[in-house]
Amino acid sequence: MTLVSVLVVASGLIGIGLYGALSQQSFVMLMMGLELMLNGVLLAVIGFWAFSLGGMPEGQLLAILVMAVMAVEMAVGFALVVAVYRKRQADMTEGLDLLKN
Amino acid sequence: MTILTDIVFVLLSGFALWTGWRVFRTDSMVRCAFLLMLSFIAVGLMMLLMAAVYIGVATVFMMAVEMMVMALFMVMFMMNPAGLNPMWMVHQHRLSVAAGVVAFAGLTAAVLASTLPAEPLPPGRPVVRDLGTELLGPSMLIFETAGVTLLATMVATVILSSRRGRFGDAMEGACPPGLEPGGAPAGRAESESGGGHHHHHHHHGDHG
Numbered sequence: 001m002t003l004v005s006v007l008v009v010a011s012g013l014i015g016i017g018l019y020g021a022l023s024q025q026s027f028v029m030l031m032m033g034l035e036l037m038l039n040g041v042l043l044a045v046i047g048f049w050a051f052s053l054g055g056m057p058e059g060q061l062l063a064i065l066v067m068a069v070m071a072v073e074m075a076v077g078f079a080l081v082v083a084v085y086r087k088r089q090a091d092m093t094e095g096l097d098l099l100k101n
Numbered sequence: 102m103t104i105l106t107d108i109v110f111v112l113l114s115g116f117a118l119w120t121g122w123r124v125f126r127t128d129s130m131v132r133c134a135f136l137l138m139l140s141f142i143a144v145g146l147m148m149l150l151m152a153a154v155y156i157g158v159a160t161v162f163m164m165a166v167e168m169m170v171m172a173l174f175m176v177m178f179m180m181n182p183a184g185l186n187p188m189w190m191v192h193q194h195r196l197s198v199a200a201g202v203v204a205f206a207g208l209t210a211a212v213l214a215s216t217l218p219a220e221p222l223p224p225g226r227p228v229v230r231d232l233g234t235e236l237l238g239p240s241m242l243i244f245e246t247a248g249v250t251l252l253a254t255m256v257a258t259v260i261l262s263s264r265r266g267r268f269g270d271a272m273e274g275a276c277p278p279g280l281e282p283g284g285a286p287a288g289r290a291e292s293e294s295g296g297g298h299h300h301h302h303h304h305h306g307d308h309g
Contacts, residue, residue, distance in 0.1 A: 016205075018204045023194050052217055055222040060231070092190070
């Protein structure tokens with residue numbers, strides 16, 4: 001377990017997440033892709049903290065901020081899904097070809 | 102010990118990547134949520150291997166709860182109940198595969214090509230204590246900012262998901278109750294109070 005191996009695994013997670021975020025039609029599945037990308041980011045942050053920061057506590061603080069971003073993204077994303085569904089009866093990205101109303 | 106750590110790391114990273122890939126390949130959306138949870142748990146255990154005790158455990162707990170919520174939303178917005186039918190709901194598939202592969206290859210190339218600083222965590226460092234004093238000491242403002250951000254998120258979530266939207270009837274909350282049940286609002290002339298009562302049946306939030 002080295003920094004390079006951790007970062008390669010993290011980039012694998014980011015790549016899979018990017019694929020999911022771009023390819024999925026359902027809003028909820030799209031958000032799963034975003035979460036998977038943030039999962040990779042979290043792993044990379046902790047990898048850097050453990051292997052090249054000498055245990056500086058700011059690294060852990062950054063990880064906590066990434067987790068807060070995850071929670072915000074989930075909550076606002078689902079609220080948007082609910083609002084869009086109520087307005088348009090749309091639960092797929094193709095249902096939103098107009099920004100208007 | 103290091104051999105054992107390496108073996109566990111390889112197994113966990115393989116599991117995290119495999120479950121992350123299976124998220125987009127399974128037929129049931131509830132199964133997706135649980136596969137994503139397994140991927141997160143594997144990453145949390147990898148953090149434990151890297152001695153990030155607090156963050157690792159917090160990731161496992163937080164993701165377990167978050168994916169339960171996710172599974173609930175999956176049930177609400179599910180097109181394909183219980184994965185009984187094959188599900189293949191993708192668009193721009195080739196582009197997405199290419200983008201994912203390019204992202205992975207680019208990031209890996211960047212990692213392999215750059216000289217990364219090597220300063221490993223000194224053994225015996227009190228990492229949880231470090232985090233606590235950092236959160237409530239020098240970085241308290243940042244930590245509090247995250248808290249305020251979460252509060253703003255709560256407000257935004259309620260506004261976005263409430264039926265009425267941001268714009269309600271201005272008179273709705275300011276309307277005094279009637280003198281008899283169902284009667285006209287008390288203490289107001291007929292012409293003024295005509296609006297407050299009838300607007301309940303209209304649909305608001307058309308501007309949202």
